[in-house]
Amino acid sequence: MIIKKKNIRTIVITCALLGIIIFSIHSYNVYMSRQIYNEGTSNVKASYSQVNQTFNMFAQRNWNVLSDWNVYLTKILNNDSGLQWNDFVREKEKWHYSDFYLFNEKNQFITIEGRSGVADNAKDAFNELFKANEPVISSYISTKGVRKVLFAYPSDGITVDGISYTGLAVSYDNTDVERMLGDKAYKDQSDCYIVDSAGNVILSIEPKTEIDDMVDNLINFIGDNATDYDTHDFCDVKTNIADGSDGCFAFSYNKKDYYMTYQPTGIKDWSIVGIVEAKAVSSFMFQVQYSTILLIGIMFICVILLIFMYVMKNTRLKLQKEKLTVMAVSHEKEISDMLLNSLARIVDRYALCDIENDTYEYHERLARKLYPERGSYSDLVESISNRYTLISEDENKKISELLSLENIYSKIKNEHDYFKFECAENNSKLFLSMTVIPARWEDGRLTQYLLVSQNIGEKHKMADLANTDVLTELYNKRYFDTIMNMRVQRGKAFAMIFMDLDFFKPVNDIYGHPVGDEVLCNVGKRIINSIRTADYAFRIGGDEFACIIDGNADEKNCLEGIERLQRVICNPYNIHGRKIKIGVSCGYALYPSDADKVESLLKIADSRMYAEKEKHHADRR
Known part of the structure; x- marks a missing residue:
């Protein structure tokens, strides 16, 4: 079946519509994804701003308590050889901390439970206090493999059993901190970390998702394990956390999409980082996005089906019309063949x-x-x-x-x-x-x-008789005037050359006019053979000739053409065994560079021709 042009246009329109729909779906998907990302990360950031405030209050409360206990212990212990921990035991039940310590630079410690010794696991956390000489928060892994969160406070010195302690600390199991501070809005689909400027995890304060519980450096973990993220955005994450700026980031991990937001805590150079599974934040928006795309796709399929039905119906009508047309064309061809056969006879x-x-x-x-x-x-x-x-x-x-x-x-x-x-x-x-x-x-x-x-x-033969010189069969003076006027009227550039034979009169006088006529005929033939088909050659009268050269020639080209004509015309003529030699003087005029009127062109060419003729006669003398 031959596809008609109209059907081709329909297919082209359908393809164009398909392209528009695909582009629109893609544009809508990109736009909605960006909007969902912006809204989702904004909600996550707002949630963890609350967690951040809670964390700051929790940290400040622990330091205030440690400050009060420092004053209290300094008073009672420096005047008492024994240590009464009843008040601290009651506080432990109230605040849910794991241990309360007194410790010194040698990492010696004593707890409310009576344990004492050297804290190998916590020594980095203790040393951090002495380096900073100000309240600190740190974390360490206990001998049982549990992450501990440590709040430490410097002391002027508290002596127990002859050992001087210069720091107080209260520690919590990381899980207890999570229970006290964690935001349960996202259930088990979120993580929250406190990290330093290098991305090292200080503590985690929410139930874990699929991210490893024992992550040491969050930035390195994401860089090594996450997928489908923008490397430029990831570089911004590292820079912003190092600078204490806030921001957001999207990545995939274990085939799940996550939003990550970060903001400074206000404590040291730490940042609070929230990581939430995208569907926990934006599941409704994702449903709207996918439903809209599905609806657009269904609409497009309906449009395609309608177009297909239209094309099929149109094709059936075309086929019926073509059958009728074939019959009509067959009849028309018979008539056309008869007309062409008749035309061939005429x-x-x-x-x-x-x-x-x-x-x-x-x-x-x-x-x-x-x-x-x-x-x-x-x-x-x-x-x-x-x-x-x-x-x-x-x-x-x-x-x-x-x-x-x-x-x-x-x-x-x-x-x-x-x-x-x-x-x-x-x-x-x-x-x-x-x-x-x-x-x-x-x-x-x-x-x-x-x-x-x-x-x-x-028809042209009759015109030629009126426009042709009888003797030389060149165009005559009448046709020369016609061509000149026609060329000027149309504004077509040309060069006009006048030629007058030198020393021709003696040929007629010595050999007679028949010989002179033969010389003139030969001159005409030589002129015709020296010009192009598109150019014109004329016999103006007697021994005067002219040429009209088509095209926009300059003076140099015209003089070269004249030199070629003179060389050809001046070659000796062999007439009935007689060697006859003549000369020729030429003048030229260029239209429109020399003049734009016929009369002026004729005068210029005539003047140049006679100037050359005088020169030839002077040279002969």
Whole structure:
């Protein structure tokens, strides 16, 4: 089944619609993803701002308590050899801490439970206090493998059993801190960390998701294990946490999408980092996004189905119409063949040109066939253009331009239009009239035309008799004036050359006029052979000749042409065994550079010719 142009347009429109829908879905998906990300991270950030405030209050409360206990212990222990921990035991039950310590720079410690010794696991946390000499928060892993959160406070010195302790500390199991501070809004789908500027985990204060419980450096863990994140955004995370700035970040881990927000805690250079599974924050928005995309897809499928049904229905109608058209075309072809056969008996030659498929069929009434009977239309146009030259009003154009598709479409717009032109075979007296007649249309577009050719040699023969010099068969003075005026009126550039034979009168006087006439005929032939087909040669009268050279020539080119003519004309002539030698003087004028009127051009050329003639006579003397 042949797909018609209308169906092709329908397919193109459908494909364009498909492209628009796909682009729209993609744009909507990108836009909604960005909006969901912005809203989700904003909610997460707001949630962990509350956690951050709670953490700051919790830290400040522990330092305040340690400060009070420092004063209390200093008073009672420095005046008492024994240590009464009853008050601290009651506080432990109240505040849910794990241990209360007194410790010193040697990492010696004593707890309310009576344990004492050297704290190897907590020594880094203790040393941090002595380096900072101010209240600190730290963490360490106990001998049982449990992460402990330590709040430490410096002391001026408390002596117990002869050992001086210069620091107080209270520790919590990390799980207890999580229970006290954790935000349960996201249930088991979130993590919260306190990290330092390098990303090292100080403590975690929420139940873990799928991220390892024992992460040491959160930034390194995400860089090594996360997927589907923007590396530029990840660099910003590291920079912002190091600088104490806030921000957000999206990544995937174990095939789940996460939002991460971070903000400074206000304590040291620490930041609080919240990590929440994306669906826990934006599940409803994701459902809206996917539902909208699904709805758009369903709508598009419906549109495609409607278009398909329309195309199928239209195709069936087209097939029915084509059957009727085939029958009509068959009948039309029979009539067309009869007309073409009749035409072949009347005209000299014609070609049926199929410009849609670049083919032609050539028919010749005369015996000699100029072209193959079938072939490429473009090859036929090229052959005609090479064989003939235009002689009608468009003679400055080539036949290939007149027979180009653009020109044919511009001149033949309906079945009543046609155009014709006249041309001459190069280097011969064959003149033709060619007519372009529309032959077939499809969907309002010309697809075939007839190129009819008729010999109009008789018409031009009569014109030639009026415009030709009888003796030399060159154009005469009358036609010279016509061509000059026509060229100037049309504004077409040319060079005009006057020629007057030197020392020709003695030829007539010595050898007689018949010999002189033969010399003039030979001069005419030599001039014709020295110029191009598009140029003109004239005998003005007596021994005066002229040429009109087509084109925008400059003075240098014109003088070169004159030199070539003089060289050819001045070669000796062999007339009936007599060697006869003559000369020639030339003058020229260029249009429009020398003048833009015929009279002025004639005067300039005549003046230059006679100036040269005087020079030739002077040289001869």
